Amino acid sequence: MAKTIIEPFRIKSVEPLHFTTRQQREQILETAFFNPFLIHADDVLIDLLTDSGTSAMSSRQWAAMMEGDESYAGSKSFYRFEAAVKKITGMQYIIPTHQGRASEKIVFTLTGGKGRYFLSNTLFDTTRANIEFSGATGIDLLTEAGKQPSVPAPFKGNIDLDLLEKTIVEKGAAHIAMCIITITNNSGGGQPVSMENIRAASRICKKHGVAFFIDACRFAENCYFIKQREEGYASKSIQEIANELFSYADGCTMSAKKDAFANIGGFLALNDEILTQECRNLLVITEGFPTYGGLAGRDLEAIAVGLEEIMDEHYLKYRIRSMEYIGEKLEAEGIPFVKPVGGHAIYLDARAFLPHIPVHQYPGLALSNALYLEGGIRSVEIGSLMFGKYSADGALVPAQMELVRLAVPRRVYTQSHIDYVAEIIIDVFTKRQEIRGYEIVYEAPLLRHFTAKLRPVD
Numbered sequence: 277m278a279k280t281i282i283e284p285f286r287i288k289s290v291e292p293l294h295f296t297t298r299q300q301r302e303q304i305l306e307t308a309f310f311n312p313f314l315i316h317a318d319d320v321l322i323d324l325l326t327d328s329g330t331s332a333m334s335s336r337q338w339a340a341m342m343e344g345d346e347s348y349a350g351s352k353s354f355y356r357f358e359a360a361v362k363k364i365t366g367m368q369y370i371i372p373t374h375q376g377r378a379s380e381k382i383v384f385t386l387t388g389g390k391g392r393y394f395l396s397n398t399l400f401d402t403t404r405a406n407i408e409f410s411g412a413t414g415i416d417l418l419t420e421a422g423k424q425p426s427v428p429a430p431f432k433g434n435i436d437l438d439l440l441e442k443t444i445v446e447k448g449a450a451h452i453a454m455c456i457i458t459i460t461n462n463s464g465g466g467q468p469v470s471m472e473n474i475r476a477a478s479r480i481c482k483k484h485g486v487a488f489f490i491d492a493c494r495f496a497e498n499c500y501f502i503k504q505r506e507e508g509y510a511s512k513s514i515q516e517i518a519n520e521l522f523s524y525a526d527g528c529t530m531s532a533k534k535d536a537f538a539n540i541g542g543f544l545a546l547n548d549e550i551l552t553q554e555c556r557n558l559l560v561i562t563e564g565f566p567t568y569g570g571l572a573g574r575d576l577e578a579i580a581v582g583l584e585e586i587m588d589e590h591y592l593k594y595r596i597r598s599m600e601y602i603g604e605k606l607e608a609e610g611i612p613f614v615k616p617v618g619g620h621a622i623y624l625d626a627r628a629f630l631p632h633i634p635v636h637q638y639p640g641l642a643l644s645n646a647l648y649l650e651g652g653i654r655s656v657e658i659g660s661l662m663f664g665k666y667s668a669d670g671a672l673v674p675a676q677m678e679l680v681r682l683a684v685p686r687r688v689y690t691q692s693h694i695d696y697v698a699e700i701i702i703d704v705f706t707k708r709q710e711i712r713g714y715e716i717v718y719e720a721p722l723l724r725h726f727t728a729k730l731r732p733v734d
């Protein structure tokens with residue numbers, strides 16, 4: 277029997293790639309103030325900046341979009357969408373939003389505020405920003421294993437259960453807005469969280485009367501890892517695993533731009549009627565009427581179909597295998613990356629890759645820019661540029677890890693694109709001594725990595 281796991285689709289519509297020379301890329305990077313977020317997408321050959329909103333939609337999704345009902349209130353597309361979300365989450369109240377962070381903004385505005393705490397395995401950047409913007413504090417309680425990039429473990433996204441309980445007691449349950457577990461753990465290497473960990477975290481929260489939420493962006497990838505790695509789940513379907521996982525939660529926030537194959541969209545799913553009512557009140561003034569929430573009817577259709585398609589095990593097998601494939605190529609060359617490979621991305625360990633660049637010169641950004649210069653590949657720094665803070669005396673408080681994420685859009689690139697990416701990473705690794713660090717010349721107070729301007733350090 278053939279061993280190769282193939283892309284479980286064929287291609288009906290194609291987009292040309294844009295090639296540039298190294299000399300052009302040097303100019304482009306300078307014009308973008310050495311910040312990959314400021315590069316025009318047309319100047320990128322392989323865009324691994326994000327897996328968010330970048331999926332290729334299926335012919336079924338495009339067909340469903342033509343069925344989109346654009347009625348302001350009570351659109352049939354909403355009811356289709358609502359049924360698809362309920363089938364997975366089992367939650368009672370479903371609120372569409374234009375993307376994940378809109379869900380966060382609404383529910384965190386209502387549950388957050390000064391003196392409140394949000395506990396998590398690791399909060400994603402926009403999630404943390406929405407918490408802090410409300411005046412509350414976000415606390416990451418990742419398990420020790422998750423902090424060791426080079427040491428493999430099956431569920432490095434787990435929350436530290438002892439720390440969770442200790443923190444609840446220390447801060448006082450009444451001051452905890454919620455515990456929110458990110459699946460898979462995007463800022464910590466795209467690592468999965470086990471069912472056992474979710475069940476136990478939920479139990480601790482229940483015991484103390486703390487709400488338990490899931491940041492569900494990549495729920496299907498997480499469920500596939502559970503199926504593969506956790507005892508008792510091998511013969512369960514992804515839908516069954518998802519149903520159990522969400523049954524432990526009081527609510528979830530979701531960006532449909534990830535595990536729903538949509539280019540835009542998100543939702544909040546809740547069980548609490550009063551919180552739902554309050555969320556809908558906010559929704560009406562920020563996103564729109566509760567049956568469209570900032571989306572067109574056709575977007576709701578695309579999400580409904582995408583949620584079904586994402587649970588296809590042929591797809592998930594290919595998805596996770598294609599990530600492992602790139603990991604094997606890098607491993608063979610001794611390139612440092614977060615192990616095992618995550619569900620949606622490979623995370624290079626920039627601190628180990630470029631030990632000669634100190635953290636205050638942003639080794640992650642230096643590596644990301646080197647990949648662009650070498651091969652036109654765009655990636656994103658997940659390190660001290662994204663998460664660094666300043667102490668009272670103005671010194672940089674670095675992030676826990678200095679990572680470079682190469683996120684793979686869903687159903688977009690083929691195996692030869694991935695081969696090319698691995699070759700460029702290997703080329704850059706061979707020349708790593710030539711890479712220099714950067715300093716910031718402009719930064720915004722929140723989410724500074726999006727708009728920061730930098731210059732190379734001599």
Ligand code: F0G
Nearest residue numbers: 326328375376377400402462493531533
């Ligand atoms: N939570 C997680 C874990 C995410 O990865 C993201 C987005 C969000 C929430 C917010 O969702 O973008 O729809 O508002 N992550 C993207 C990324 C942007 O590149 O990882 P959104």
